[in-house]
Amino acid sequence: MIHRRWFRRRKPQVDCREVGRVLQSYLDDNVEPGFAGKIAAHLDECKKCGLEASTYTEIKRSLGERRPKVDGEAIERLRSFGSKLTDGRTPGQ
Numbered sequence: 001m002i003h004r005r006w007f008r009r010r011k012p013q014v015d016c017r018e019v020g021r022v023l024q025s026y027l028d029d030n031v032e033p034g035f036a037g038k039i040a041a042h043l044d045e046c047k048k049c050g051l052e053a054s055t056y057t058e059i060k061r062s063l064g065e066r067r068p069k070v071d072g073e074a075i076e077r078l079r080s081f082g083s084k085l086t087d088g089r090t091p092g093q
């Protein structure tokens, strides 16, 4: 009469809200190592937060680079492409 299954229920250590709140500090290495481990585990399991974290990382990396790798023109092009998408218009029509 041992219900081991009960123990296999995985309880997330931190939830999405918590991760969202500390994500930027976490990426800046401003959280305790133990806590950072929990966040890392969550990001590993949660697609939504994992995606958010990688987006932040990308932004941080491009901002952190001294050399302007991404020139303003490229950003503008990307921006207008994005707004075309939100307009619902197909480019080339």
Ligand SMILES: [Zn+2]
Binding pocket: 015, 016, 019, 042, 046, 047, 048, 049, 050
């Ligand atoms: Zn999450």
